[in-house]
Amino acid sequence: MFRTDGDVNIEKMRASLATAEKNYVIQPNDYLDVRVYTNRGERILDPNGEILRSLSGGMIQNQIEERPRFLVQSNGIVKLPMVDYVKVSGLTLLEADSLLQVMFTKFYKDVYVITKVLNNRIIVLGAPGGKVIPMTNDNMNLIEVLAAAGGVDKNGKVHNIRLIRGDLQNPSVQVINLATIEGMRKAALNVEPNDIVYVEPVRRVFLEALADYLPVFSAVTGVLTTYIVIKDLIEN
Secondary structure (H helix, E strand, O other): OOOOOOOEOHHHHHHHHOOOHHHOEOOOOOEEEEEEEEOOOOEOOOOOOHHHHHHOOOOOOOOOOOOOOEEOOOOOEEEEOOOEEEEOOOOEHHHHHHHHHHHHOOOOOOEEEEEEEOOOEEEEEEOOOOEEEEOOOOOOEHHHHHHHOOOOOOOEEEEEEEEEEOOOOOOEEEEEOOOOHHHHHHOOOEOOOOOEEEEEEOOOHHHHHHHHHHHHHHHHHHHHHHHHHHHHHHHO
16 A cells, blocks of 8 residues: 655655644634633633533533534534634634634633644554544654554564655655664654554565465365265265
């Protein structure tokens, strides 16, 4: 899978690595955590949990600490408390913070907003198996992703890991060698939301061939066994 002769669009990937996580562009189907604070750093309070329950459609009863998640719909619009429907798709998180800060200022004095995407993930394929790894922090790197996927054991080639990013029609691909410190040093190890990490499995040709031909051997053995049994019965 994903074979290349080397890095593909590596300059594009290096440029993307210079982009801070806050420049992530919000997309449809993202789940947002939107937090509103006063300018002194105090979070706007909801002592009875009434606002929180209303935002969640009444699903939250006694779990006051649970935060509602706001879905960006297919048209790029998200429904938020008080400010109602807001078009956020196509905005970076910083741009969304600024837009929502202006909108919430109509209801609160001296506020600022922190917006975070909750469902960012990395896809891991190959030797560790197919896994989807949630991005638990904004600065997650390739080593953390591999560790969360269970690590790379003897079945994976640590010298041939591919980091695939961007549009799948024209992706950026970097081949990473984690077998040496020098290879690790040269690699662009920071990951971004929706990256694909592919760890090439070690091929065991004999075992693969054996697995392919084992059904044939079993069938032939079964036929021979049946023939021998029938022959013995006839002769006796």
